[in-house]
Amino acid sequence: MPFIAALIGYVTKRVAIEMMFKPVEFVGIRPFLGWQGVLPANAERMARIATTTLTRNLVDPKEIFARLDPDQLAKEIEEPLLRVVEDVTREVMEQYQPRLWETLPNGAQRMLLRRVQADAPRTIAKILREISHDVEQVLDLEHMVVTNLVRDKALLNRLIRDISRPEMRFIARSGIVFGFILGCVQLLVWALTKSPVVLPLFGILIGWFTDWLALKMIFLPRLPRRFFGVFTWQGVFQKRRQQVAEDYGEVIAREIITIPNLLEAVLRGPKSDRLFEVIAREVRRTIDQQASVVKPFVAMAVGSRKFQEMKQTAAAIASVRVPETIRHAENYAINAFDVRNTIVDRMSRLGPLEFEGLLRPAFRQDEWKLIAVGAVIGGLVGELQVLLLLH
Known part of the structure; x- marks a missing residue:
């Protein structure tokens, strides 16, 4: 009986752990006949809790x-940026006046390209400085993190599971001892009693009490x-604070606050219009400043109104194409942001209650379900013991 009880303790813990994370999607007949892992089923709530801790603390x-140096970042992307500037210039000219670009003297073409290209890095650096002073005008970090965790429930599972593997092992092994x-x-x-009620009752007690005690411990x-x-x-x-901090920082830096995710949030997030407005304004200003040599000729050829439309089109295309060049500076940006080490340092300063908040919400609201299953x-195992002993 003690060995069977130890087995019950272990099995109920393993089942409870797996039920936290699996299956990622609902399996069964909705709404009640089936199961979805506790974390995936509450993905949005869990993501918001994790994001609140991340963004506030x-x-x-x-x-x-x-930490980004706008001039250094502009230098990192200079080569692809110049190609984008040339492509945008040619695309706009050919769109509005297919023959105009060919009729321009080669010297005028090169002069226009060189002058616009020469100012492009300075323009980008200026845009980056403006954004960095108030980055929240173009980036909603909380929205980005929540969106990625809800969209990829397996990532949410990894975030919790990767930082809590020793705790999961402790839960399972404690079931054997208890x-x-x-x-x-x-x-x-x-x-003393030989009562058939004893084994099912103790089975329930073992499954319930050992689950409850392990979660508390x-x-x-x-x-x-x-x-x-x-x-x-x-x-x-709590005892593993340093290792938890390192694991958590690693997952966040590797899979959540990444350059591709940040770019997607900036380009397609709820505040993306502000970024495009800033880029479009600077592109129009640059065109006015640097195209002065050929501006009279172009305006005469296509009309002043058409020239204004060309500027607007160039600004719109550049707003889409220019931010993508940041990908070429990914290594520089990763090192400059230093997200992993920042998180590790900040987590070491959290109080015990704040630190507990990283993982405890994954258990708190639905832990009664896990205990009940145990x-x-x-x-059931206790009743099976009765059948084997008495029949």
Whole structure:
């Protein structure tokens, strides 16, 4: 009986752990006949909790973007930027006056391209400085993180699972120890009573109590505490602060606050219009400044109104094409942002309660379901023991 009780303790823990994360999508007949992992089922709520902790306590977008040197970034993307400038210029000219570009003297073509290209890096640096002073005008970091975690529920699973693997192992292994101890009590009660009710009741107790106790021991006590004057205990998660910080920072920097994700958020997020407005304004200004040599000729050929439309079109195309060139400076941006080390440093300063908030929400609201499942499995195994012993 003690060994079977230990097995019940272990199996109920393993089932509870897997039910937290799997399946990623609902399996069964909605709304009640089936199951979806606790985390994926509450993806948006969990993502918002994780994002709140991330944006309020760990990562300040203004501080991160302030680490970028606009002149250095412009230098990193200079080559692809010049190609984009040339492509935009040719595309606009050919769109509005297919023959005009060919009729321009080669010297005039090269002069226009050189002058616009020469000012492009300075224009980009100016745009970056303006944005970095108030990055929240073009980037909604919370929206970006929530969107990515909700869209990719497997990523949300990895975020929680990767930082809590030792805690998951502790839950499973503790079930063996607690189950064996309760099994010894069960054996004694069974020997004295031979009541068929004892085994199912103890099965329920083992499944429920060991799940509940293991979850509590992960987080509590938050600070080391001595029990019975014999041993000292601290919540497993709290005890691993440094390793948790490093793992969490690694996942965030590698899979969430990445250059591709930031670019997507800036270009397609709820504040993307502001970025396009800034780029379009600077492109129009640059055209007015640098195209002065050929401007009279172009305006005469296509008309002043048409020339204004050409500027607007150039600005619109550049607003889409220019930000993509930032991808060529990905390595520089990653090193400058230094997201991983920033998170590790900030997490080391969190209080015990704030630190607990990184993982505890994954358990708190639905942990009763996991405990209930453990109790049901324990009861079924207890009833099976009765059938084997008495029949």
